[in-house]
Amino acid sequence: MSDTQAMIKLENIKKSYGKIEILKGVNMQINKGDIYGLIGKNGAGKTTIFKMILGLSEKNDGTVSIEGSTNEKELMQNRSKIGFLVGTKFYNYLSARENLKYYATVKGIKNSKEEIDRVLEVVGLKDEKKPFKNFSLGMTQRLGIGNAILGNPDILILDEPTNGLDPQGIADVRHMVQRFRDEFGMTVIVSSHILGELEHTADRFGIVNGGVVVREITQDDLKEKQASVEIAVDDLPKAKEVLTANNIRIVREVEEKSTLEDYYFRLVGGSKE
Ligand SMILES: Nc1ncnc2c1ncn2[C@@H]1O[C@H](COP(=O)(O)OP(=O)(O)O)[C@@H](O)[C@H]1O
Ligand SMILES: [Mg+2]
Numbered sequence: 001m002s003d004t005q006a007m008i009k010l011e012n013i014k015k016s017y018g019k020i021e022i023l024k025g026v027n028m029q030i031n032k033g034d035i036y037g038l039i040g041k042n043g044a045g046k047t048t049i050f051k052m053i054l055g056l057s058e059k060n061d062g063t064v065s066i067e068g069s070t071n072e073k074e075l076m077q078n079r080s081k082i083g084f085l086v087g088t089k090f091y092n093y094l095s096a097r098e099n100l101k102y103y104a105t106v107k108g109i110k111n112s113k114e115e116i117d118r119v120l121e122v123v124g125l126k127d128e129k130k131p132f133k134n135f136s137l138g139m140t141q142r143l144g145i146g147n148a149i150l151g152n153p154d155i156l157i158l159d160e161p162t163n164g165l166d167p168q169g170i171a172d173v174r175h176m177v178q179r180f181r182d183e184f185g186m187t188v189i190v191s192s193h194i195l196g197e198l199e200h201t202a203d204r205f206g207i208v209n210g211g212v213v214v215r216e217i218t219q220d221d222l223k224e225k226q227a228s229v230e231i232a233v234d235d236l237p238k239a240k241e242v243l244t245a246n247n248i249r250i251v252r253e254v255e256e257k258s259t260l261e262d263y264y265f266r267l268v269g270g271s272k273e
Pocket of ligand 1: 022040042043045046047048049
């Protein structure tokens with residue numbers, strides 16, 4: 001994105017539960033059109049950061065700004081343009097459509113049938129008639145994401161949307177996220193404790209550790225840290241043959257995930273085990 005209009009900005013956000021300070025001065029900025037990946041270990045403070053943005057829990061200090069507004073009244077208005085998945089609660093005996101109908105009513109979406117049809121199509125649950133209690137985890141997450149995009153919000157917050165999903169489910173979420181940004185023009189913030197998971201989905205990252213965003217980086221920053229290039233090929237054995245035949249040594253073959261992970265561990269310490 002060429003324009004860097006801040007959609008959400010957090011300045012020095014602090015949050016304590018009792019005597020324990022959970023957020024210790026969070027600064028971060030999400031720009032219009034970002035797919036912003038918030039990454040950090042379990043307990044780092046990701047969900048708490050989302051609660052501060054959404055106003056679901058009172059902050060102790062600092063400033064939240066959403067589309068330029070910082071006063072509570074405007075903030076509440078702008079928060080209505082944010083769709084979010086922070087935990088999922090659906091009715092067991094209702095179908096996907098019926099559950100969305102309920103939330104559409106809660107959100108005050110009028111003539112919701114068309115919107116619900118659109119959403120069910122997007123998340124691949126259009127023909128699903130089962131009650132929610134018989135949903136797989138993947139279907140549950142898709143319905144949760146569907147609920148989050150109900151009403152076509154400007155900003156979408158997905159807290160660990162791939163948690164517990166199998167590789168196909170993870171790929172589905174990744175494609176949906178890209179579609180939300182590319183087709184629907186949403187600004188998307190997505191968190192994960194699996195460090196490498198967002199590497200090829202997000203274009204900016206906030207790295208959270210111990211209640212602060214220790215660094216914000218872009219895909220380009222990651223590239224600069226690499227002493228190698230990544231080339232996608234359609235015939236890996238052949239590509240290796242060509243490299244070897246030309247005396248180009250293959251120093252290592254990496255799983256897609258390792259670069260962001262490496263970056264993370266360099267920054268915050270610790271190791272993969
Ligand atoms: N309501 C709460 N009361 C007390 N402590 C909490 C509460 N919510 C979260 N915490 C603590 O705050 C820290 C950060 O939690 P959280 O934001 O959920 O991390 P993450 O989403 O990155 O896993 C954890 O140590 C967690 O135990
Ligand atoms: Mg969390």
